[in-house]
Amino acid sequence: MLEFQNYTAVTTVGDLLMHAARTHGKKQALVFPDRQRSFKELQAGATRMARGLRAMGVRPGDHVGILLPSSIETAEAFFGIALLGAVSVPINARFRSRELTYIADNADLVAIVTSGKVADSVNFVERLNESFPELAHQPMDAELDMDGARRLKRIVLINEDHAPGFTSADTFARGADAVREDEISHLRARVRVSDTALILYTSGTTSNPKGCLIAHEAIVRTGQAMARRYEMTEKDVFWSPLPMYHIGAMFPLCAAYSVGATYLSMQHFEAGAAMEMIERDRATIAYPTFSTFIADMIYHEDFARRDLGSIRIMNSNMAMQPASFAKSIQDKIPGIIQVGTYGMTETSGAVSTSFPSDSYESRTRRLGKPFDGLEVEIRRPDGSTCARDEVGEICVRGFSVFIAYYKDAEKTREAKRDGWFHTGDLGSMDAEGTMMFHGRLKDMLKVGGENVAAQEIESLIGGHEAVKLCQVVGRPDPRLQEVPVAFVELKPGKSTTRDDIIDFCKGKVASFKVPRDVRFIEEWPMSASKIQKFRLQEMLEGEPAQ
Known part of the structure; x- marks a missing residue:
């Protein structure tokens, strides 16, 4: 008789939080350098966000933009939108007027959750006014009626700012009071795992960014797969410096909550503050992922004096960095398990990652094996499968692959062919089935x-x-x-x-x-x-x- 020890309890993003809150209650769910929330508090905040958005007219299937830096409110908005059966559209906090206008139109946003000034150089009220000049002539706390954005009906401020065209936090709160919790519960029960949970926009180069439709199942199961691979438990404390409009933050959030682990985040990355937080909160899993973050930490003046010994696993992706990078970290934290990972937005995050039991050489010079349930093939330009260690295009099939590029059937057909997602990345697979990334096809020079x-x-x-x-x-x-x-x-x-x-x-x-x-x-x-x-x-x- 088979033992079903590693079954996947597939669920929606909203139910993932509800289950974690019921199971782990007062345990810390989300920690920032100066603020924190328990699972029960985060659930309450998400539910209130859902009630407020419902009062503002948001319906199941509607698209809601989140224009915020990483924050507790960002997480509340993400889960609250999911509870409604609506679709989150996290917006890069660096985007300016042209990009904001494009995404509001392309994503068919009916509402945006945002704030005013969050830093000396960041004021989202000003940016949105630059994007939509008609806002200045719209009444406060009322539905919008703008020729330049016909679908957009509300821009909700979560802080104490007030401005023409924006819905204030007080008005939003009064709206939330008027919506019963059982209405949200009813809407939550209608959400299917195959429904779209979020639209994430990939960075454009010579063209506008593309909106990836990602299902509840895709992001939740990818998180669950990583939690199993890293042998995560409720005792873990997961630190990620990636902003919450990035897939590299969203699916690890699901990974943490699938086992009741605490998630650490920061409004913006700064190497000294990051190491201070890891030391203070005793992070056990670190997910810096990208060389820019890792290098800033290694070469920071505080690196030598900080106690980072609580980290047991770090996604350092050393296979794409000089060996000296890996040695610097290993010498600093002798007991650390460094792992490599390959993934992207279109695959809801990671496709492959190392097992903690893999050899040091494999974990620091390769990018691990694909998650259970995902298939990876390395293909030649003619579509045939590459031999082991031969470099070709990485193609992926399975639960994590995005549904489509929103309103772009042509690019979807180009990327998804014969049941496979063609990533545009060059890779190879060795005899052990571990992956290696060799760059983007577009990064191949012809000399x-x-x-x-x-x-x-x-x-x-x-x-x-x-x-x-x-x-x-x-x-x-x-x-x-x-x-x-x-x-x-x-x-x-x-x-x-x-x-x-x-x-x-x-x-x-x-x-x-x-x-x-x-x-x-x-x-x-x-x-x-x-x-x-x-x-x-x-x-x-x-x-x-x-």
Whole structure:
């Protein structure tokens, strides 16, 4: 007789929180540096958010924007919208007027939950007024009627700010009082796991961002799969610096709540504050994920003095970084288990990650095995399957794959073919079934007819003793089509030269892979978590070939 020890209790996002609140009650659910909520308090806040949105006219299936920095209110909005059977549309807090206008229209938003000033340089009331000039002539605390945004009926402020066209927190609260909790309970019971839970917009390069429709089942099961892989329990404390409009924050939130673990977050990432929080709250799982976050911590002046020994697992993705990165962390926290992970927005987060029992070499030089229930194939351009260790396009099939790109059937057909999602990423699979990422297809440079992976050069230069981070892009060349150019951030207190970096590469790779130029940079153009290479390429536009 089979033992069903690892069955998946598939549920909706709203019911995930309800179950955690009933099971874990007063236990800490969400912790910020200066605020916290228990599971029961978070459930109450989410329910009240749902009641307020219902009073504002939000119905099941409606799309509601969340324009907030990471905060307790962001989590309440995410779960509250799910309780209604509506769809969350987290909006990148860095977006400006053009992007906000586009998403409000493309996502068919009926409401936006936001706040006023949250930092010296961040005021969402001002940004929304720039996006919708008609707001200034709309009455407060009433439905909107704007020619430029016909579907948008409410912009709700969760703080004490007031402005024309916005619904105040007081009015929202009075509306919530008028909606019974059993109405929300009834709506929650109607939500199906196959319904869309959220629309996440991927960062655009030469075109507008695409809205990924992600089902309740997809994000919850992906979280559950990671919780099982990491052997998570209610005793764990999960720290993530990723903003709550990023899939890398949302599915780990589901992972934590699937087992009743505490989730730690920050309004914005700062390496010193991050390490202080990890030490104070005794984080057991760390999910910095991206090299920019990890490098800022390793090279911060507080790294040596902070006690980070509570961490048992860290998603450090060292397979794509110099070995010195992994050694710095391992020397600092000898008992830590570093793991690698591969995933993206369209797969509701991670596709693969290491087992804690994998060897150190595998965990730091590979990206683990796919989750149970997901299939991964590495394919050649003709659609045939690659041999082991052969590089090809990563294709994924299973529960975590997004439903579609919203209102873009053509791009959906391009990405989802023959039942598989074609990621546009280059990867390989070894004899053990572990994955490796080799860069984006679009990051392949064509140098004199030869294919060159930008990541190969980045990894090489990252091994230079003075280099903190490196990114490589192509610059048009009249003879060779394009040539590699390296952008380099140096470690604090270190110095080197363009010629030294180029000489460092010579003899280690084929001559056509050696960068033709090196640019030193102190601040990277960033999306929520990734360096925007197209911005680096823009810095090279119009320059003569060398």
